[in-house]
Amino acid sequence: MQTHIRKCNILSWIAKKPKPSTEILSISTDSEASQSDFSQTNESKEPSESSSSSQPDQSFIVEEKNIPVQKRPSTASMQIKAEMVEVVSEEEVDSETHALFLSPPFDKFGRKPGDLGYDKSTLYISEKYLSAMTPCEEQFWRIKMEYFDTIVFFKKGKFYELFAEDAVLSAELFGLRLTKRGAMKMTGVPEMSLDLWTEKFIHKGYKVAIVDQKETSVSQNMRVKSGDARQKIIERELKEVVTDTTTSSDGIGICSLFIHEIENTEKADITIAVFRPMESEFFVLQFEDDKELFSVKSIMKKENIKEVITNSPAVLKEKVIPIRKDTWSQDVASTIEAMGAHSLEGKKKEALEILVSYLKYLKYAFSAQLVEYTDKVKNHMQVDGRTIEMLCLVEQPNKKERDTSSLLGLIDQTKTRQGKRLLRQWIIRPLVCISQIEKRYATAEMLENIPERGLLESHLRKIGDINDFVKKAKNYKVRPEEIRRLSSSMEEVGCIHAVLLSAISRLTPQEIDLTHIQLLADKISSFGVISKITEGFDISGDIMPLSTDPELIAAEKYKQKVLDMLQIYGRKESDTAQIEFTVKRIGREHYLECSKQDSSLADGKKYIPSGSTKTVARYTTSELRKLSETYLEAEEKITFLATESVSRISKRISDNDANLKTISMGVAALDCLISFGYCKGAKPVLSDRLQIKGLLNVEHTHIPNDIEIDTENRLVVMTGPNMAGKSTFLRNISTAIVLRQIGAKVPAEQFAGPVYDRLFTRIGASDNLLEGESTFQIEMKETANILANATEKSFVIIDELGRGTSTKEGSAISMAVKEYLKKLRCTALYATHFFSAIKPSDVTMKMDYKYVINSQNHQEILYLYNLVMGICKDSCGIDICKMTKVPDSVIIRALEIKRQRAAQ
Known part of the structure; x- marks a missing residue:
């Protein structure tokens, strides 16, 4: 198959710097x-x-x-x-x-x-x-x-x-x-x-x-x-x-990405192929994206992409893979055909071919299938990559240990690797179907209250990473002890299945909808099929032979026969030489060993000295060397046969990957639902208006607050001093919505509200000096994405928009964006310090505070962290200066200027 590199133009509005030197790099997969x-x-x-x-x-x-x-x-x-x-x-x-x-x-x-x-x-x-x-x-x-x-x-x-x-x-x-x-x-x-x-x-x-x-x-x-x-x-x-x-076994993905400029527009034609190693799945998408590639970056964040093959490396922070396209593997077409992707054409086919070729270049074996990308509005609440980062929903980059700064780290009580991966997917893909949310919540509640909960957790702790077993089996990298671990894991899955059936038998449909828990039991019911894969295996040193393999049994018997021959030879030489010889193995060789006293009796022509210690002398003979070599060959035969048997088991595991994936998904879902039992808070209730009483953070360490947003006035303007807790409250309410829509309890006394189709946040920003972007430019890009994609059913958080430019312009932009959001009729919380942007008709709330006299008889601010109705018209910035030890002369001068301007 002769293949040509497709003509690619880097978008001028993406790479605003000179093009780096061109490289044509190839993938070589031959041997x-x-x-x-x-x-x-x-x-x-x-x-x-x-x-x-x-x-x-x-x-x-x-x-x-x-x-x-x-x-x-x-x-x-x-x-x-x-x-x-x-x-x-x-x-x-x-x-x-x-x-x-x-x-x-x-x-x-x-x-x-x-x-x-x-x-x-x-x-x-x-x-x-x-x-x-x-x-x-x-x-x-x-x-x-x-x-x-x-x-x-x-x-x-x-x-x-x-x-x-x-x-x-x-x-x-x-x-x-x-x-x-x-x-x-x-x-x-x-x-x-x-x-x-x-x-x-x-x-x-x-x-x-x-x-x-x-x-x-x-x-x-x-x-x-x-x-x-x-x-x-x-x-x-x-x-x-x-x-x-x-x-990695953390669900990291790899993708090939092509970005093509659409002439005379601010859009790009995107083709992306993604491989999920832990699931052995590919998916391919083609769509139009805006010039900031928000959709692309969201996919990459959700799929945890760490390696990218792309024609536009300048726009990505992820690790860019050199693509070597001139020596593609010749069997790429057959591989793609086998995974059911024969209908792909054009750019989709090319993106998948490049990704498959790269995996072959890595000698990475896989038996993957092409799946449909399920992250659609009809199935999940859309949470873009920037919102995931701002809310710290999942792990932060470069944090190896459990990251308690993220929502995932805070609620994760899973006991298995597959459970943790699934919980991550649930958090970044909340549900939008209310019946699915309620079923998930009801199942988690049932598991929390059954007496067997502790027993289920005990079994879960003993289950290995089933997806990782399959991945290694496909690459013939499964170690013997890992096969035994899989077998042991299937035994634990069988125990879990029995416990679930017992719990189901005690409950009635009138008490709880049993369909979800029955589905979990059905998913793991094929554990018996997998258990048969490892029948006849036992641990023996570093290998795990089939005890029923006749060829291996014969090889073991032959090795024992040679060992007996070595011992017989030692006794014969003892009788012949009248020396008490013992046959001893040191490293890969066998020696005749005798005491130093008897060494003088040894015939130097027959017995060749091979070292000694203070107490013993060692010898070898031509006959002993032959026997030793025969013994090593017998060992080698056993090792070869044992390796072959492990390879056969690996193939069986690989051939049963569908059953194993189903079991793994069932175990992971059960693990996540039991983990939900550790979440403290209220059961969410469906309502047209958002009503939250006693809202807390996940750790339950903040001051509780109430908020209500009705169906007519869906935008609430928040004000308050610096450090009063506005941003924290905005994160808490966003996190509560995510928890509600993944089927978990919400950290509040009461929670009622609608189901949202999208969640947007614009909280905080900093300069991106490497890309030549200012704080204000980043703010505006993110705001533009929200205004372009928010719907009437969306939930939007905007915090202090416009602070990166002049006060007049910032205030004007803030007011204009607020008015636009009102027209969209999305539910929105809008925090600002621009009091001129607030209209009398706006629904307003503020984070309360008061002043107290300290021990030095000076006035200082006391934050109450209570959300109340009204407007706070003082940002208390000078009070923050006092707290940070800014020189008194600067503070006094700032107060003078403030009073002068207030009098104008």
Whole structure:
């Protein structure tokens, strides 16, 4: 399939700065990186020193012309390559000259850094250099050639080693001990800590390539002895490329995004394809967005997107992935066909192809399906990305631990990973169907009151991340202990199912609508099918063999037979030499061991000394070496068969992903609903007007307040001094509406109100210096989005609009926006310090305060944090100055000026 890069123009009103240099970058998914021809067999020789330059991903732009995917190097590029080859003669090539092909590093097309379209993810090394390397060096550099911007962990025995600048970088970042093997810099980490070090590099913004051994030294020897004519060094392969998205179990997503300008308009044509790794789902959308990309950013916030493949990196803060489109995987079309996306055409198809190709480039296996994006007005209250950030609804960026500053962190009492992910989705996608809200609330209330609640929580704590099991199974990364964990989790799901059925049997439809809880029980009812997957498994050391596998049983018996032969050999040698020998295994070898006193009796021609201690001497013989080698081969056979059995189980898990996902969803929903039982407050009631009595924050630490907004006067103007609690109250009421529409209790004595279709907030702003945007500009962008999209059924919060410009202009804008919101007839709370913007007809409320005399006989402000009817005409800014220790002379002068202006 020949594919061309689509012509893309960066929107002039998006990227208001010079275009960065164009790059054409490709995705390579073939396995050539690990399939090299070797002419040497010295496995001990290491890759030589170099100056690799692995760096975090940078932004890019797709070139503005059609270029064939299989573009070959130009004549000029080939001339550059020829010059690179002729730097030294073949005789001069040795381990110390490898740095020459990195000075500078040319990409696979012969372009150097700074050239138009330079591909930093590839490296060109001539065959002359490669042929002069040892086989192990060649293995390493052939992989590094295709993943030059990636940290490569290269498996050698029980360690993963890093070479060249990867090693230097690991020493600089993490203090790993930098050593040399020959002229090659290297560091290494034990295989058991691979996940830890991978995570460290990922956290620093790097991709990590894992190169694993396809065989051990024992299996390599077995292969060579069997007459296998393949390479005579240990075979290795690139197993996977790990990124923040593929390694996380927190529901992080990845997307491809194309932005195309619509001529003569302030809009853009958007095509976005999103992959959800934990659900193994894709969805593709095409729509028009405004020039600020509010809809795009909302999708990215809700889907927790951390990696983006895009033609417009300048407009995004997320990590931008270099797209290498010239070497797409040939089976992309068949993959898309398999997921049911054959009907996609045009830009939608292209966006999905790029995303699938990138996953294949990462060696990420998946069996995903194309789903419909469900975040629609008819299903959920629309909450845009900016509102999610302003209200701190979910976790804040760069916070690893539980984030108690967010609504999610405050109400999250879930016991499972899938429960926490689902709770996050519920919070950012509140319901709009009142029957669904009431069913969810009723089920949570029932679970809160049944005596088995504690028992259910106990079982939930023991359930692993089922979605993560499936994800790993699809990539054949499931460890034996994780299979056992899945089996144990299914046992816990079975117990939960029994508890739910018992609770349902005691209740009657007259007491409670049982449909929702019955649905939960039905979702997890297929646990028995999954339990059968792991039947016959047991833990045995680091592997988990099938105890009913006849081939494995035979291999175990043969290993025991060889072990018996070793013991018999030891007893025979003891009788022959009249020495009390014992056969002892040390590392991978077996030795004849005797006391130091008896060592003088050993025949030096037959018994070859192999070390000693203060008390014992060790020997080996040709026959013992053969037996020891046979024993190691028997162990290797068992390991191979056990690995095969784990792979078979992984496939069964993958084949049953639909059942497992259904079970996981049922467990997650149950977990969330039980978590709702920890929310304190009132049961919401449906009403045409919003009436809240005793509104608190989620922690119940604030002063309670009442508010009522009727159906005629839907806009309330709020005033009050600085620091009086206006913004806090606005956040509290917004949070209460979200809690109500996810089916939880509301932190109030009473709550009655309608169901809202959209929630908008404009609270606080700061300069965005990197994008050249002022505080006022950001305010106006957000306000424009609200005015363009709010409806009669929306709830709008606006806090201190217009403060980023002059008082006169700010007041005028504030009044105009307030009047526009009134015409929309949306429910709105409008906080302002511009008293001139308030009309006598406005419904007004204020945060109350009073002055008291302190111990120094000075007047100071006392905040009451009570919301009352009326207008506060003093912002008390000078009182805040006193509290912040502004010099007295400044405060006295400010008071004089204030009095003078009041008299005018």
